[in-house]
Amino acid sequence: MITTTIESTQTQSIAIVGNPNSGKSSLFNRLTGMRQKTGNYPGVTVDKKTGRFNISDKRFKVTDLPGSYSIFPNTMDEKITTRIILETLEDDDESPCYIYVADVTRLEKQILLFTQLLSLQLPVILCLNMADRMDGMHARRIENIFRKKFSVPVVALSAKTGEGIDRLKQILSEYNLEDFRPEPDPFFDPGDQFLFTDTRADERTNFGGPVKYADFVKRILSEDGYPFRDRMLSSNEAIAKSQRIQEQIRDTMHRYAILDPFIQHITSETQPTASKTDSLDHILTHKIWGPTIFIGLMLLIFQAIFAWSQYPMEWIETGFGQLSHFIDRHLPSGWITDLLTEGILAGIGGVVIFIPQIAILFFLIGILEQTGYMTRVVFMMDSSLRRFGMNGRSVVALVSGGACAIPAIMSTRNIAGWKERLITIMVTPLISCSARIPVYAILIAMVVPYKTIGGIFNLQGLAFGLMYFLGGFMALVVGWVMKKIIKTGTDSFLMLEMPDYTWPDWKTILITVYHKVKTFVTEAGKIIFIISIILWFMASYGPPERMAKANLEAETQAMERGLNGEETAVLASTYRIENSYAGIMGQAIEPIIRPIGFDWKIGIALITSFAAREVFVGTMATIYSIDSEDNTSGLRERMSQATYVDTGKKVYTPATIWSLLVFYAFAMQCMSTLAVVRKETNSWKWPFIQFVYLTLLAYFSSFIIYHILS
Amino acid sequence: MKFKTLSKAPKRRAVTVKDIKESPQSIRLTELGILPGVSIMVMQKSPLGNTMYVKLKSSRIALRKDEAEQVLICEPD
Numbered sequence: 001m002i003t004t005t006i007e008s009t010q011t012q013s014i015a016i017v018g019n020p021n022s023g024k025s026s027l028f029n030r031l032t033g034m035r036q037k038t039g040n041y042p043g044v045t046v047d048k049k050t051g052r053f054n055i056s057d058k059r060f061k062v063t064d065l066p067g068s069y070s071i072f073p074n075t076m077d078e079k080i081t082t083r084i085i086l087e088t089l090e091d092d093d094e095s096p097c098y099i100y101v102a103d104v105t106r107l108e109k110q111i112l113l114f115t116q117l118l119s120l121q122l123p124v125i126l127c128l129n130m131a132d133r134m135d136g137m138h139a140r141r142i143e144n145i146f147r148k149k150f151s152v153p154v155v156a157l158s159a160k161t162g163e164g165i166d167r168l169k170q171i172l173s174e175y176n177l178e179d180f181r182p183e184p185d186p187f188f189d190p191g192d193q194f195l196f197t198d199t200r201a202d203e204r205t206n207f208g209g210p211v212k213y214a215d216f217v218k219r220i221l222s223e224d225g226y227p228f229r230d231r232m233l234s235s236n237e238a239i240a241k242s243q244r245i246q247e248q249i250r251d252t253m254h255r256y257a258i259l260d261p262f263i264q265h266i267t268s269e270t271q272p273t274a275s276k277t278d279s280l281d282h283i284l285t286h287k288i289w290g291p292t293i294f295i296g297l298m299l300l301i302f303q304a305i306f307a308w309s310q311y312p313m314e315w316i317e318t319g320f321g322q323l324s325h326f327i328d329r330h331l332p333s334g335w336i337t338d339l340l341t342e343g344i345l346a347g348i349g350g351v352v353i354f355i356p357q358i359a360i361l362f363f364l365i366g367i368l369e370q371t372g373y374m375t376r377v378v379f380m381m382d383s384s385l386r387r388f389g390m391n392g393r394s395v396v397a398l399v400s401g402g403a404c405a406i407p408a409i410m411s412t413r414n415i416a417g418w419k420e421r422l423i424t425i426m427v428t429p430l431i432s433c434s435a436r437i438p439v440y441a442i443l444i445a446m447v448v449p450y451k452t453i454g455g456i457f458n459l460q461g462l463a464f465g466l467m468y469f470l471g472g473f474m475a476l477v478v479g480w481v482m483k484k485i486i487k488t489g490t491d492s493f494l495m496l497e498m499p500d501y502t503w504p505d506w507k508t509i510l511i512t513v514y515h516k517v518k519t520f521v522t523e524a525g526k527i528i529f530i531i532s533i534i535l536w537f538m539a540s541y542g543p544p545e546r547m548a549k550a551n552l553e554a555e556t557q558a559m560e561r562g563l564n565g566e567e568t569a570v571l572a573s574t575y576r577i578e579n580s581y582a583g584i585m586g587q588a589i590e591p592i593i594r595p596i597g598f599d600w601k602i603g604i605a606l607i608t609s610f611a612a613r614e615v616f617v618g619t620m621a622t623i624y625s626i627d628s629e630d631n632t633s634g635l636r637e638r639m640s641q642a643t644y645v646d647t648g649k650k651v652y653t654p655a656t657i658w659s660l661l662v663f664y665a666f667a668m669q670c671m672s673t674l675a676v677v678r679k680e681t682n683s684w685k686w687p688f689i690q691f692v693y694l695t696l697l698a699y700f701s702s703f704i705i706y707h708i709l710s
Numbered sequence: 711m712k713f714k715t716l717s718k719a720p721k722r723r724a725v726t727v728k729d730i731k732e733s734p735q736s737i738r739l740t741e742l743g744i745l746p747g748v749s750i751m752v753m754q755k756s757p758l759g760n761t762m763y764v765k766l767k768s769s770r771i772a773l774r775k776d777e778a779e780q781v782l783i784c785e786p787d
Contacts, residue, residue: 069738069741069742070737070738070741072737072741074737074738105768106768106769108743108766108767108768108769109741109742109743109769112741227734227737242732245732245733245734245736245737246732248737249730249732249736249737249740252737252740252741253740253745253746256740256743256745277770278753278765281753281754281763281770282754285753285754285763286754287754287755287756287757288757290757291757375772378772379754379756379761379763379772380756380757380761382756382760382761382772382774383756383758383759383760383761383774384757384758386760493735493738493774493777494761494772494773494774494777495735495738495739495742495771495772495773495774495777496771496772497742497769497770497771497772498763498769498770498771498772499770
């Protein structure tokens with residue numbers, strides 16, 4: 001039982017529970033404002049949202065539990081909710097007060113979990129959300145009916161408009177857990193025939209007296225926290241399993257049988273604006289129009305991340321450039337200044353540069369989720385993507401991956417099935433992102449003539465299209481293969497409720513965007529920052545005597561050729577990068593990359609472009625002594641003239657260039673993506689597997705292309 | 711009266727749920743309010759036909775074909 005004593009100085013914990021789409025999160029935001037933080041539940045990547053607020057001198061700590069339909073979980077989110085409810089049931093010191101949020105326009109289904117909480121004898125405050133759809137008098141009447149029926153505090157409120165929130169706060173400030181006494185429970189009927197027929201029951205129900213609902217629930221859940229999902233069963237187990245299914249169905253149906261007449265009685269007057277949703281769905285989920293509109297919206301999202309983010313990204317780039325220029329001018333030159341400008345500042349800049357894309361994507365996804373459209377997307381895309389081991393929601397990640405894999409992978413959080421989410425994360429980097437464009441541009445210009453065929457198609461444009469197609473195609477192939485390889489013991493479900501269309505709650509969207517950006521900067525940003533400093537060090541420093549010799553050689557060369565100061569500096573940086581640690585590594589991996597047509601200079605660029613793929617162009621410019629990275633035609637010319645020292649043959653044959661293009665299409669050359677995958681899967685295992693498989697895929701594809709073409 | 715599974719129900723015609731087969735999916739179906747005696751209507755099928763969108767009294771649910779197969783219905787002829 002609940003024995004917590006609450007002094008006025010103590011913090012009262014509250015847990016918000018309710019179905020998905022009940023307005024739980026909006027209520028959470030209403031109560032906490034910005035005083036909230038998002039973390040992970042231990043061991044899984046389900047968002048844990050906690051926040052704080054005060055009502056006069058009483059302090060509250062509130063957790064927004066993942067949306068759930070029932071105490072018997074079906075998804076990872078629901079499993080967490082059930083686990084936490086059952087844990088707090090056993091832990092007397094930690095017992096929270098529950099706020100149950102139900103959408104008053106859809107009470108029939110939204111009230112099931114509430115009755116389960118009552119049966120678990122938990123202290124619950126019932127919030128009937130969407131009260132803005134009813135007039136005040138009607139709201140009060142329904143409140144009273146519920147209060148009488150369930151003997152719990154009831155508030156009709158609107159999380160969206162804020163009406164009724166004060167009354168909830170009033171109830172909370174007066175609520176005392178000590179006074180809580182569970183009412184007799186009309187919902188749970190222990191029944192007789194099945195309940196104690198197997199051995200598991202004995203160890204769990206040594207309490208004597210009538211069977212408690214908590215024991216009933218625990219008995220139905222199997223070891224993995226789900227109700228009997230195990231596939232391999234002996235015949236005895238199969239019987240036990242079948243009995244448990246029946247028990248559970250009986251329990252659910254019993255609840256509905258009690259609820260139905262009661263809810264019938266009150267909902268007749270609170271019908272939602274159903275017809276509007278129906279006529280919208282008639283078009284938006286139409287066999288032909290539905291997918292067409294959806295593809296249009298996806299292109300819009302792609303365009304938004306791709307084009308709208310250009311300006312803020314440019315501001316960030318110039319801002320950091322000017323800042324580093326400023327430091328360069330005002331501090332004595334030396335390694336500390338270099339570290340500050342080229343290492344630390346560039347590292348921070350490399351994290352901040354992703355913020356516009358992340359913010360735009362999550363803003364748009366927020367709108368799709370909040371209006372209720374996203375569930376229609378899942379409905380339309382589910383069967384096509386399921387063949388490739390993914391889920392309807394994966395489309396958003398795959399499309400936005402065309403701009404940048406970082407926000408795309410972060411967006412997989414609302415894919416319910418772990419396997420489907422994991423496969424989406426694993427294949428998203430195969431979609432050609434915007435960082436590959438400069439690489440493709442320079443390489444395609446070297447190998448494909450600028451020629452128009454058939455009056456409209458430019459050959460180079462077609463080559464670009466081919467590269468994008470290649471990435472998308474490979475993503476589906478890999479998804480299909482992974483679906484066969486990755487085994488999970490659990491079934492995949494769709495059974496998705498599709499809410500009425502509503503206008504988005506902008507405040508909730510903006511708070512989500514803020515938290516997505518914040519977690520990216522603090523978690524993945526750390527790793528990106530550290531690796532970019534390591535990469536900077538490797539490209540700028542080498543063994544001291546080698547570097548000294550390289551500098552000397554560059555100077556002698558410059559003297560012999562009569563170069564001016566600027567040209568000397570360019571030549572010196574060529575010598576330096578060739579003798580840096582990155583340069584040495586590039587030469588070391590040459591035996592490995594020679595079979596796919598790359599020389600050690602390309603090897604250096606492969607290593608440095610791990611910071612970001614577009615760094616390839618800058619590195620090549622340095623290696624080939626091009627004064628500016630913007631001078632791409634100069635760089636192309638130098639590259640096409642390059643020959644092997646030993647054989648005198650050209651380095652950049654069409655075979656090598658195509659091989660390099662394919663390599664850049666497939667290889668995992670982006671530390672930022674790996675950092676985000678590490679964060680989203682909560683382990684180093686998956687980014688490691690992803691890195692290895694993509695590198696092998698890139699290597700062997702390039703190998704085949706190179707040998708076919710040469 | 712004809713009996714068949716929900717997966718074979720005609721579009722935009724109200725049918726009555728007769729029974730739910732016993733399977734892991736059936737628990738969630740009942741929790742979503744798909745219960746014997748309830749009136750249900752298929753609103754839309756996905757472009758490839760493997761997913762359907764049904765409407766209950768005040769809610770809409772997307773179901774996969776294998777999930778809809780767990781629901782036995784009878785339609786008035």
